[in-house]
Amino acid sequence: MGITKTEGFDPQVLHMSEVIKALGHPARLAIMEYLAKSPSCICSDIISELPLAQPTVSRHLSELKKVGLIKGEISGKNMCYCIDREGWNAVMEYFAQLSACMEAPTEKCNSSKNK
Template sequence: MGATKTKEFTETEIILATYAKALGHPARVAILRILLERKACICGDIVDELPLSQSTVSQHLKELKEAGLIKGDIDGKKVCYCIDEKAWKHAQLLMQQLFASYTTCNTSCC
């Protein structure tokens, strides 16, 4: 999203859109599932689990990290990734609030 257009949206809308964008690719969802199952993971292990190249997995990890959903610690030549618990809970709350705000439409408009 262009920096000039963000002024027209609330901070919550911008953050929620950032999380949604990070979740917008099946490879990223798969990576998150792996991290959730293992509690922590080394990048090479993630590559072994997915039908993607190392560079593609690294790009998806970068997107998830930039969105704040994961964090990574460098250990020598390896980077160990895990869920960022605070951001994960925040994303969960914002998504729940969005979906909970739906009420049934009583008209036949759609």
């Protein structure tokens, strides 16, 4: 159906999957890489870095912004995007927690079930 079912899932899983989904696209992952590595955050630089048309890049940028992975600030005539550390760190912590559960054979790791 193309529609993703959301009922019956843990709210944290729902939220995280949405953020992670935004990272699951070459253009958007490349944007994150670029912003992580480059001192420049000017939108036009990002556009010229990617093999996609300007409207397409703009759409990907707004999707990353929507889920809180980047934030944009107007800087004169340009738009300056940068990584939103809060959103990014939340994903990293989520993954770290999952990894920890894999390592710990018999520990609880049931933080999401305590409700």
